[in-house]
Every structure is written in C-alpha cells, then in structure tokens.
Amino acid sequence: MTCQWHTGLLVVRECGLPASGGCGMCGRTLCLAHTIPGPNGMACPQCASTADGYPENEDTQAASDRNEYYQRYGEGAQFGEPGYFSPADSAALASQSPVLPFRQDGYDPMES
C-alpha cells in the first residue's frame, strides 16, 4: 500500500511513499509525512484543511489552494485530466465550505 495523497498544484501526482495509516474522514491511505493528527483522529491534508481543530502546515495550505483553484478553473474536467478529482478527493470536498470568491481584496485590474 502506498500513500494516496496527491502533491503539487499544477502537476498533481501521487506521493507514492509506503503508507503507514489512513485518513479517518475520507479513507485514503497515507504515509507518515502526510498524516495530520487532530480532534477527529488522523486526517489527510485535504480533510484537515476543511475540518476544525487541525493544525495548518504546508500540505494543508497546498490542499486549500488546490481546492480553490480547481473549483475555479477545473470545471468539467474528465477522468484522467488534471482537474478531475478522485472519489476520495470528492468525499473530502463534499464537507467543504462554499467556494471562496476569487478576488477578496477588492483589487480591480481595470482601474486606471
């Protein structure tokens, strides 16, 4: 069994290291580096980024970035395409809060 956590934002790929446990929320197998302990037990960075009480780290930040960008740009992606989410990804995303607005800072590039 190998870790099913996907690393990367533009080039998404499986971690592939030997798994040592699993995510208590979505069930994907995880290596030690991608396991995050929290109030609901062990979680993958994706689930930890959306659930309360889990510490934030580089992986949870990457997970929420990927979530935000793929929801914004990855609409309609088919299986095998980079925008496609695996069933485990989708399960993790189902408990996700609404998509963040793309521009949060009121920045207007058209302003001259």
Next chain:
Amino acid sequence: MKSIEELTPAAREAVRTQRLDGHWEPKKLLRLLDELQRWDTVVEAQKTSAAKVQKYSAIGIFAGIFGGGILSAIAESFALFALFAGTPTAILLLTLWRKKRLRSVDIPDEVRVTIEPLLRKLRADIAEGQRVRLRLDLSGVTGAKAKGKQQMPPSGRAFKIEQTLYDDPICDLRLPLADGAEAALRIDNTYLKIERAQRGRSKTKHKTKWKKQSSVTASWSPAAPVVWKTSALEASAVRGVERVQVREKEGIQIASIQHIYKFKAADSAPDAAPPAKEVLGMFMRLRLLGM
C-alpha cells in the same frame, strides 16, 4: 531585522547590487526571497515612519518660524528664533537624506507580492533536483531606464506637460516542472511620469503623476506536443486586459497568457504589483486547458 548587516551575505549582495540572476535550488531561492521580502517589509515601515516625520517637521518649521519669531522679539534674542526654526529644519533635511538612502536599498513590491508567494505555492511542482532560473532587476525606476521624453500639448507660455517613459523588465522566471514541462513568467513594467507645470503671476505650480503598467506573461511549454483548447483559453481571458497566444517552437506548441495591470500614484512611482493569486490562476488555466 533593522539593518542591512543583519541579512545573509547572499541577500545583502542582492540588495546592494539590486540584482538577482542565476540558476537556483528551489529551497535556497525561497529562503533568499523570503529574506528579501522581510527586508522589504522593514524598508516599507521605515519609509512610512520617515514620511510621518517629514510631515510633522514641515509643520514644525512653520510653527517654529512664528513661535520663534515672536519669542525672539520678546526676548530680543536671535538664538531663540534659530533654535525654534532650525531644529525642525535640521530634522526635515535629515529625513530627506534618510528617505533617499532607503530608496537605494528598497526592493520592488513584485518580490513580496508576486514572485515569493507564487514560488512558495509552486514549490511542490518543481522537478526533483532541477534548478529554477530567475533573473530579477531590483533597481526599480532609475534614470538609466528612461526611454524617452516628450513635451505634450497643450503647450503654451503658462502651461507645460512633460512625459517621461521608463522601461523596467523586472523579472524572468523559468520553472522546470515535475512532468517535464516548463512554466515561465515574465514581468515587464513600464512607467510613465507626467510632470505638469503651470506658471501663474507670482509662482509656478508643479504637479507630478505616475502611471505604471505591468505586463505579466505566463507561458507553458509542455514536455510533449499537446493540442491546446485555444477557444476555451481565449474564452477564459479577461476581456480588455488579457491576451492569449499559442506559438510553435521546435515542434511544441507553447501557450501564453498576457495580463496587463495598471497602477497609478502621485509624486513617486507606484509600488503596487500584480497579485500572486491571479498570476497562479493564469498558470492554472494554461495547465487545465493544455490537454
């Protein structure tokens, strides 16, 4: 961190030479950029405090001339006037000198706002063992970058407008990605300084405005030939500010999105920079539509 001496030798060298050029290990580059962005935050804070001191010392000069004038007339002593008016004048001169010094060690906001956060988000995408190519020009707007000057109409005896154009190709970044593709980012800044002088009966009024145009080009060169979804890419472009281009190089189609950002400021060149979030969005679109 308060002084330039507290920076690591590599960061100090970059600040002093106002330049960063080479092939970097991603981790080392991120550490260096992180240091530079922290240095920029320090300089920004010092600039803000210097601007405050400048404002209050200017008020102090007026108050000193009046107050010192009255007191020196009462006490019949010029020393009082010199003390009251001279102290804020000395502080103002010192602050102006400090501001000039700060300008020489300042880092463009592109490092803090665009490049460092972008690279941090993309670090997991960089191919193992590969180096990142980065060329950064940190010198900002300098006289050497002036490309042209012209007098603009309306011209007349009482009214004069002069425009100066500066070209500042600030950044060229090439990221070798884990799947063999290459992502490239170019930021080219153009500054327009508009100086207006209006001559009245007794004095001439001067007004300066700055406009900054940042051309951000994100390019994607896939490892193997792909068929770009050109129409979807074009549909995703923000009308009026983005342009999509697909060109062929050695049998591989390279797609790019160019986004034009516009900023303006009075008195000094605008500091604002393109947000990393939107630049990353450009790469994300290229990635998703290159299948």
